[in-house]
Amino acid sequence: xxxxxxxxxxxxxHGHEHVHHPAHQHHFQTMEQQAEASTLGMWVxxxxxxxxxxxxxxxxxxYRVWYPEAWSEGSQELNIILGxxxxxxxxxxxxxxxxxxxxxxxxxxxGTIVFLILTMMLGLTFLVVKVFEYKEKFETGHVPGPNFHFxxxxxPQAEIFFSLYFALTGLHALHMIIGFGILSVIxxxxxxxxxxxxxxxxxxLSGLYWHFVDxxxxxxxxxxxxxxxxxxxx
Amino acid sequence: MLATESPVNYLNVNTSVxxxxxxxxxxxxxxxxxxxxxxxxxxxxxxxxxxxxxxATPEGDLVSSDTYNKLFTMHGVAMxxxxxxxxxxxxLGNFVLPLMLGAKDVAFPKLNLLSWYVFxxxxxxxxxxxxxxxxxxxxxxxxPYSTDGSNSxxxxxxxxxFITGFSSILTGLNFMVTIHRMRAPGLTWFRLPLFVWAxxxxxxxxxxxxxxxxxxVAMIAVExxxxxxxFDPRLGGDPVLFQHxxxxxxHPAVYIMILPPxxxxxxxxxxxxxxxxxxxxxxAFSSLAIAIFGFLVWAHHLFVAGISPYSAMVFSFLTxxxxxxxAVKTFNWTATLYRGAIxxxxxxxxxxxxxxxxxxxxxxxxxxxxxxIDIHIHDTYFVVAHxxxxxxxxxxxxxxxxxxxxxPKITGRMYSDGAAKAAxxxxxxxxxxxxxxxxxxxYLGMPRRYHMYPPEFAALNILSSAGATVLGLxxxxxxxxxxxxxxxxxxxxxxxxxxxxxxxxxxxxPLPHNFAVQPVVTEGAYEYSKREIKxx
Numbered sequence: 001x002x003x004x005x006x007x008x009x010x011x012x013x014h015g016h017e018h019v020h021h022p023a024h025q026h027h028f029q030t031m032e033q034q035a036e037a038s039t040l041g042m043w044v045x046x047x048x049x050x051x052x053x054x055x056x057x058x059x060x061x062x063y064r065v066w067y068p069e070a071w072s073e074g075s076q077e078l079n080i081i082l083g084x085x086x087x088x089x090x091x092x093x094x095x096x097x098x099x100x101x102x103x104x105x106x107x108x109x110x111g112t113i114v115f116l117i118l119t120m121m122l123g124l125t126f127l128v129v130k131v132f133e134y135k136e137k138f139e140t141g142h143v144p145g146p147n148f149h150f151x152x153x154x155x156p157q158a159e160i161f162f163s164l165y166f167a168l169t170g171l172h173a174l175h176m177i178i179g180f181g182i183l184s185v186i187x188x189x190x191x192x193x194x195x196x197x198x199x200x201x202x203x204x205l206s207g208l209y210w211h212f213v214d215x216x217x218x219x220x221x222x223x224x225x226x227x228x229x230x231x232x233x234x
Numbered sequence: 235m236l237a238t239e240s241p242v243n244y245l246n247v248n249t250s251v252x253x254x255x256x257x258x259x260x261x262x263x264x265x266x267x268x269x270x271x272x273x274x275x276x277x278x279x280x281x282x283x284x285x286x287x288x289x290a291t292p293e294g295d296l297v298s299s300d301t302y303n304k305l306f307t308m309h310g311v312a313m314x315x316x317x318x319x320x321x322x323x324x325x326l327g328n329f330v331l332p333l334m335l336g337a338k339d340v341a342f343p344k345l346n347l348l349s350w351y352v353f354x355x356x357x358x359x360x361x362x363x364x365x366x367x368x369x370x371x372x373x374x375x376x377x378p379y380s381t382d383g384s385n386s387x388x389x390x391x392x393x394x395x396f397i398t399g400f401s402s403i404l405t406g407l408n409f410m411v412t413i414h415r416m417r418a419p420g421l422t423w424f425r426l427p428l429f430v431w432a433x434x435x436x437x438x439x440x441x442x443x444x445x446x447x448x449x450x451v452a453m454i455a456v457e458x459x460x461x462x463x464x465f466d467p468r469l470g471g472d473p474v475l476f477q478h479x480x481x482x483x484x485h486p487a488v489y490i491m492i493l494p495p496x497x498x499x500x501x502x503x504x505x506x507x508x509x510x511x512x513x514x515x516x517x518a519f520s521s522l523a524i525a526i527f528g529f530l531v532w533a534h535h536l537f538v539a540g541i542s543p544y545s546a547m548v549f550s551f552l553t554x555x556x557x558x559x560x561a562v563k564t565f566n567w568t569a570t571l572y573r574g575a576i577x578x579x580x581x582x583x584x585x586x587x588x589x590x591x592x593x594x595x596x597x598x599x600x601x602x603x604x605x606x607i608d609i610h611i612h613d614t615y616f617v618v619a620h621x622x623x624x625x626x627x628x629x630x631x632x633x634x635x636x637x638x639x640x641x642p643k644i645t646g647r648m649y650s651d652g653a654a655k656a657a658x659x660x661x662x663x664x665x666x667x668x669x670x671x672x673x674x675x676x677y678l679g680m681p682r683r684y685h686m687y688p689p690e691f692a693a694l695n696i697l698s699s700a701g702a703t704v705l706g707l708x709x710x711x712x713x714x715x716x717x718x719x720x721x722x723x724x725x726x727x728x729x730x731x732x733x734x735x736x737x738x739x740x741x742x743x744p745l746p747h748n749f750a751v752q753p754v755v756t757e758g759a760y761e762y763s764k765r766e767i768k769x770x
Contacts, residue, residue, distance in 0.1 A: 025343075026338065026747075027337065027338035027339040027343065027416075027747075029752075033415060033416075036415055037341040037342075037411050037412075037414075037415040037416070040410075040411050040414055040415060041341065041342060041345075041407055041408075041411045044407045044410055044411065044441055045407055047441060047442070048403050048407070048441050048442075048444070048445045049445070051441075051442055051443070051445035051446050052445035052446070052448065052449050053449075054445075054446065055445070055446045055449035055450055055453075055479055055482075056449055056453070058478075058479065059453070059464055059475060059479070062472070062475055063470075063471075066470070067470060070470075144460075144461060144462045144463055145460060145461030145462070146461055148461075156463075156468065156469040156470055157469060157470045159463045159469050160463050160464065160466075160469050160470060160471055163457075163462035163463045163464055164464070166462065167453065167456065167462065167464075171449075
């Protein structure tokens with residue numbers, strides 16, 4: 001029979017006699033169960049993210065099929081140099097993120113910290129470049145709304161293209177900013193030496209998130225910057 | 235059964251307000267949801283009362299047409315997003331899922347609490363939109379009216395819906411992981427109670443559908459607020475694309491509303507027939523089938539929106555297909571009753587109400603799925619009556635069946651069986667009186683969403699408004715006898731219905747961590763045949 005003292009009001013009360021990991025939450029039987037649940041939860045979350053971007057990509061797909069000329073002309077107004085540079089930056093950040101996870105897995109605290117900082121710096125670089133790109137769009141009048149301005153016969157449809165450009169890259173940038181916040185917390189935890197080869201789930205899961213955000217960009221870059229460009233170069 | 239009862243339970247372990255607002259206990263979070271959902275239900279009912287009062291006379295004499303537009307919009311927004319979607323999963327699901335699985339809690343208790351806060355924030359935005367002038371687009375937010383024509387608070391209400399969506403997503407995620415990872419030893423998939431199968435299927439829809447409506451409503455909001463062009467016909471945008479994206483979620487959302495009550499019906503019907511559910515695995519898989527088929531039928535809302543007749547035919551066919559698993563459930567429940575030892579307690583009366591109303595709602599769904607008939611009845615009161623039969627007649631009746639079933643477990647006290655039976659019958663009568671005339675009105679051609687109508691429709695409309703009064707009284711009754719039961723009800727004991735299932739093996743109200751010892755499961759969910767039948 002449980003007496004009142006043995007019952008915890010929260011799940012992180014530590015009233016047990018046996019020794020367990022400080023990160024172990026009491027409603028899980030074992031650490032393995034906890035890690036499996038967290039990982040599954042993260043994957044399910046990423047699926048919801050795919051559906052989230054999916055709504056916008058569906059709109060993109062329909063309008064691209066309807067208005068290929070506007071898509072071609074709109075995409076040529078995007079800065080392929082900056083976009084390409086950002087693609088390399090993000091792929092690089094995925095590498096450093098993977099290295100940070102590996103470092104956490106092997107219990108190399110210093111490595112985890114260094115690779116996390118590198119990942120965050122690369123993420124920040126991406127965002128700064130993005131700000132310059134957006135600024136350029138404001139100057140050329142390519143921001144949808146009352147002041148939108150686009151030469152040529154496909155102006156109105158190009159406004160749809162730029163609406164989708166801003167929605168997709170904006171939503172992606174928002175995910176980068178959230179990722180930056182998450183990595184800050186992970187960095188702080190790594191600094192406090194919270195991770196060990198027995199428990200590094202948070203590093204692994206934020207890594208999954210970071211890779212997901214990268215992969216979204218890997219789709220966005222060709223869809224927005226490269227679409228039908230070769231056709232017009234020739 | 236319990237040898238001894240602990241004096242400490244999840245309700246009295248700590249009674250401070252802070253202990254409720256920062257609780258991670260799934261049982262307390264369920265109660266928190268119950269409070270907010272009940273407020274939303276009362277709010278939605280007040281708007282409905284306004285609608286029925288206006289329609290009591292043919293002239294538009296009570297409110298202006300603008301106010302009427304706001305009334306039905308806010309009735310829809312409050313009822314769909316803040317009552318029907320969370321009512322069974324977030325209240326009863328949160329409370330019983332970990333108990334049914336023999337777990338201490340859901341997989342992510344903090345996330346569960348966060349879901350509630352997100353829900354409250356979304357609700358606050360929606361309330362703010364209502365008190366600062368209201369919304370008049372209909373709960374469907376169709377552009378170009380929502381992006382361009384309407385002068386009402388579309389952005390604020392849209393934001394409320396967008397935020398609430400994340401509460402739904404996180405709850406679905408939490409339930410999926412919980413069902414996968416938190417089952418007690420021996421609790422295999424085919425020993426799970428059917429309510430768990432229903433919750434799993436619902437979570438699937440929440441996780442896959444809700445993000446799409448979130449982004450779609452967000453697109454409306456930014457189009458309206460910042461002038462981005464997604465659905466603007468002046469640019470070549472297509473308002474029908476919005477309808478596709480919107481219904482891609484909002485049709486499956488119907489299954490978010492009806493699947494958990496269906497699961498609840500399976501629990502109650504097995505207990506009060508003292509029998510295993512007939513064709514357990516068919517009922518279990520029909521939940522999954524409904525969730526999957528549910529994603530393939532959305533364009534039946536667009537039959538008159540100018541979509542291609544060929545895709546309309548495909549969607550019409552698929553809509554008929556989704557009726558099959560629903561029929562499987564109904565037939566199997568009936569077969570469960572057959573030669574069962576029927577025990578006519580209050581929850582069972584609510585179940586019978588559900589069966590009757592869901593049957594009519596389901597069968598009239600076939601009318602609306604038929605292309606030719608749908609052109610005649612589209613946007614008429616026939617459709618209004620049809621979906622109220624499913625959503626109120628099905629989902630809300632199912633919720634009340636479940637609430638009456640689990641009330642002794644949640645509070646540890648019994649309520650008046652006679653009063654609860656009277657309420658069930660009053661709701662059933664009032665509901666039919668309100669909505670059956672609307673089938674006839676719609677068939678005769680009365681369109682929905684108008685605040686006046688030709689005098690020849692007056693008799694049926696008056697009947698409908700009178701029925702709404704009866705229905706309202708029927709819903710007031712539970713509030714009274716449940717409140718009475720909280721203070722004066724007899725002690726329920728751990729298992730007043732002598733039901734199977736792990737949730738009945740712990741005391742009522744349950745311990746803060748549910749079970750004194752980790753339960754182990756050795757048999758299926760509904761082994762009533764192995765139990766002594768005591769029907770009093």
